[in-house]
Amino acid sequence: MKVNINGQDYEQELDPDMPVLWVLRDVLGLTATKYGCGIGQCGACTVLVDGQAMRSCTTKVRFVEDKQVQTIEGVSREFLHPVQKAWIDEQVPQCGYCQSGQIMSAIALLNENPEPTDGEIKSFMSGNICRCGTYPRIIKAIRKAAQND
Amino acid sequence: MLTRRKFVQLTGVAGGGLVIGIGLLESCEQQKKPPKNPLPNTQNGFGDNNGSAIGEYLQIRPDGQVFINIVKHEMGQGIASGLMAIVAEELDADWDRVHVVYSDPIPGLANWAGGSTSTLNEWGIMRSAGALARKLLIQAAAKGWAVDKEDCFTDNNHVHLKDSENKVEYGELVDKIVFDPSESEVTELKDKKQFKLVGKVFSNKIIPDIVLGKHPYALDIRLPEMKYAAIERAPVFGGRLVDFEATEALQLPGVEQVVPIKGFVLDGSSHIRDGVAVIANSTWTAFQARKKLKITWEAGEKSNIVHERFLEEAHQRLREEDGYVAYSKGDVDTYPDAEKTISHTYEFPYQHHACMEPLNATAIFMEDRCEVWTGTQAANYMLGNIEKHLGVPKENIKLHCHPSGGGFGLRYWASHGMEALLVSKAAGGQLVKMVYSREDDIQFDFLNPLEINTHTMGFKEGDPVTWQLKGALDNWGGLCAWMIYDVPNVHAELIGLKGFTQMSAWRSVMANAEGFSTECFIDEVAVELGEDPLEFRLGLLPEGTEVQLNHKYPCKIDRIRKALKTVAQKGNWGRPMEEGSGQGIAVYPYMHGNGYAAAIAEVSIESGQVKVDKIFVAIECGLVINPDFVKKQMEGGVIWALSALFYGGTEYDKGKVTRSNFHDNKVLRIHETPEIEVYVCESDEEQPWGVGEIAPPVTYPAVCNAIFAATGKRIRKLPISTV
Incomplete structure (x- = not known):
């Protein structure tokens, strides 16, 4: 199978039913995308598929064969993405484990809605769980990234 | 533009x-x-060894970069940056050139992280490490300039010569440092008025790593020849593996071995269950293959426990039995004729940890030696358990400590590291990464204990004269009995319960249940006596006093009062609330870390649904290393408690936990999160106190007391569904 991750083609023998999450983590070694629940409940595994937020733990790899997958490793090559910058400015992460997924969801939100209201931020981000309780700062950081974008 | x-x-x-x-x-x-x-610089994660090591804590490299060994587990509480700032302060290091090294266990150093004690325990030694390094750098520079060391001073990674332009960067001095161990005593520490970094808002060093996806969690480790393992465990604690059949599992492409694991109890809080481990070429394959195993279990006696009956018995024992005396002051029996008594019982349920990074460890077992990569809150404890149960001497165990995606008390225990070793051993020394699925994480969790508290207060001439707490607690830990109110005769007793599985540490431990029960009770008493809940509390907290609570530190009532009065003022206590809305207040000490908090909650009720609109919280935690780090811990602590308030508890059927993932073990989400305002009190204390576990114990009662103010209904049992 051929998959395109962060602009790079990977040619690999793969079980087409394997979720994208495990292809990224265990086959390709792109471990910044996290396993949190395996059933699309927590959002830790969020990646962009053709610009849309997808839960990679429930997305079979055959579904992304002709699509562009972006993970947090592909978000900033030379420069920090404004969302990542806002995450640092607002000092959002605590343990950080859910934050790859939070950032990917926030990028997807701002791609489709560059000036979200607080209600829209909360609604879009409600699929991403954080156990450390960084939600208030996630809201602040998304507001800030929206202003600076 | x-x-x-x-x-x-x-x-x-x-x-x-x-x-x-x-x-x-x-x-x-x-x-x-x-x-x-x-792009920001990232931490290297694990340091190499050139440069000049000063003691076990600190290394300055020839390029002037400073690497600091963090012996406490970084699990999101910000401990790495907090401790590094303490060293950097005394060293006068350039904060931009300070980096974390996640330390492997150092024998003799108590490197467990818990009880909100990491900062207060390391404060002294981290200061000394920085001050010692600074002294050695000054000596080296003075020698080079052939001047007296009194003529040198330090600033921003440089030693300067007074009254001259001469200065030398720390990195240029590292090969000139002479370390005479007889001079290792540090006498000169800064006065806190001289602090440039400590006490200020500075950035957390690990955040750039996290936002770039480069933070080195154990779950992300990849090693040559490594395979992936998942374990199908006995569904009931104490259950036994009778037989298994793995033909179908072994037929799945990518599955390499299926091996049995024999379980045992490790300590009062943790165990390894009997299990069958699948070893495969990916985590997913191992998870899939588990479903194809055919296993016969012997359920064991814990399968006979029925929760309703267990609870009924617990309440009966609480009413009828005498318990173990946990705390006593005065003599409650001298007032058998109290003219009035008020008594209420409160129930705090089991709670799941649900750390975002599920338990995992990578390990290789080689008979006389072994190697483990994992996240642990107690590395030396894990080493001791490996030695004891697997027979590998400590000096032959290499334990690589990684930062974690949450710990919250679950990562104290040694079971995850040992399970990975047992799988490796059973698989003939195969290097394996053993991963808990989320379902494993929920179902085999060492839970927060269920705790039931009965508070009884007796009055004479309108004043409280006796206060009794009787607690029934499920199989781990003791009562806190942090009974701070000024009542002359106080008494606390504990009855131990034996529930369906083992219980362990869960952020704020027993202070969760007892903060909830104590502060809901005192609120009920105030209202029943017709007094304002804030004024009633302040009246029982006399200025200038201390309370001894059978604990290492006395509880300073002025610090408690400061937190309470701060939150009352900032949270506008007593402001008029709309119909269907209410304010609630609470204050509680967290004596393990000697940090105190007070909270005000504002709630509104719509069609029986409770909505928490706002939480104000004030903390008195002594000398503050970084007020923003404190705020983050308070925000997180409030949200932690709200998850437990609304979604906590667990259910089990024939000894097996029936919750399995985030759809049925719900936690608070962003749209349910109230506005949170945190106030960090100015403190006269000379040292930092605990922060991480201070917020939850006041959050539960503040919310429940606000629900009473809004509805007239008392909450005495969590979780709250509708009111």
């Missing part, structure tokens, strides 16, 4: 002069483009 000022501001944060210069040029030419934010 980007203004010049804004642009400088944006790039100046992470960049040096050159970056700002380039940025300005770009901003003139292409003003409409978004700013290009330079």
Whole structure:
């Protein structure tokens, strides 16, 4: 199978039913995308598929064969993405484990809605769980990234 | 359009002069483009060994970069940056050139992280490490300049010569340092008025790693020849593996071995269950193959426990039995004739940890030696358990400590590291990464204990004269009995219960249940006596007093009062609330870390549904290392408690936990999160106290007391569904 991750083609023998999450983590070694629940409940595994937020733990790899997958490793090559910058400015992460997924969801939100209201931020981000309780700062950081974008 | 000022501001944060210069040029030419934010430096994670090591804590390299060994487990509480700042302060290091090294266990150093004690325990030694290094650098510079060391001073990674332009960078001195162990005593520490970093808001060092996806969690480790393992465990604690059949599992492509694991109890809080481990070429394959195993279990006696009956018995024992005396002051029996008594019982349920990074460990077992990569809150404890149960002497165990995606008490225990070793051993020394699925994480959790508290207060001539707490607690830990109110005769007793599985530490431990019960009770008493809940509390907290609570530190009532009065003022206590809304207040000490908090909650009720609108919280935690880190811990602690308030508890059927993942073990989500305002009190204390576990114990009662104010209904049992 051929998959395109962060602009790079990977040619690999793969079980087409394997979720994208495990292809990224265990086959390709792109471990910044996290396993949190395996059933699309927590959002830790969020990646962009053709610009849309997808839960990679429930997305079979055959579904992304002709699509562009972006993970947090592909978000900033030379420069920090404004969302990542806002995450640092607002000092959002605590343990950080859910934050790859939070950032990917926030990028997807701002791609489709560059000036979200607080209600829209909360609604879009409600699929991403954080156990450390960084939600208030996630809201602040998304507001800030929206202003600076 | 980007203004010049804004642009400088944006790039100046992470960049040096050159970056700002380039940025300005770009901003003139292409003003409409978004700013290009330079990539931040990341932590190396694990340091190498050139440069000059000063003791076990600190290394300064020839390029002036300072590496600091963090012996406490970084699990999101910010401990790495907090401790590094303490060293950097005394060292006068350039904060931008300070880096974390996640330390492997150092024999003799108590490197467990818990009880909100990491900062207060390391404060002294981290200061000394920084001050010692600074002294050695000054000596080396003075020798080079052939001057008296009194003529030198330090600032921003340099030693300066007084009254001259001469200065030398720390890195240039590292090969000139002479370390005479007889001079290792540090006498000169800074006065806190001289602090430039400690007490200020500074950035957390690990955050750039996290936002770039480079933070080195154990779950992300990849080693040559490594395979992936998942374990199908006995569904009931104490259950036994009778037989298994793995033909179908072994037929799945990628599955390499299926091996049995024999379980055992490790300590009062943790165990390894009998299990069958699948070893495969990916985590997913191992998870899939588990479903194809055919296993016969012997359920064991814990399968006979029925929760309703267990609870009924617990309440009966609480009413009828005498317990173990946990705390006593005066003599409650001298007032058998109290003219009035008020008594209520409160129930705090089991709670799941649900750390975002599920338990995992990578391990290889080689008979006389072994190696483990994992996240642990108690590395030396894990080493001791490996030695004891697997027979590998400590000196032959290499334990690589990684930062974790949450710990919350679950990562104290040694079971995850040992399970990985047992799988490796059973698989003939195969290097394996053993991963808990989320379902494993929920179902085999060492839970927060269920705790039932009965508070009884007796009165004479309107004043409280006796206060009794009787607690029934499920199989781990003791009563806190942090009974701070000034009642002359106080008594606390504990009855131990034996529930369906083992219980363990869960953020704020027993202070969760007892903060909830104590502060709901005192609120009920105030209202029943017709007094204002704030004034009633303050009246029972006399200024200038201390309370001894059978604990290492006395509880200073003035610090408690400060937190309570701060929150009352900032939270506008007593402001008129709309119909269907209410305010609630609470205060509680967390004596393990000697940090105190008070909270005000504002709630509103719509069609029986409770909505928490706002939480104000004040903390008195002594000398503050970084007020923003304190705020984050308070925000997180409030949200932690709200998850437990609304979604906590667990259910089990024939000894097996029936919750399995985030759909049925719910936690608070962003749209349910109230506005949270945190106030960090100015403190006269000379040292830092605990922070991480201070907020939850006051959050439950503040919310429940607010629900009473809104509805007239008392909450005495969690979780809350509808009111």
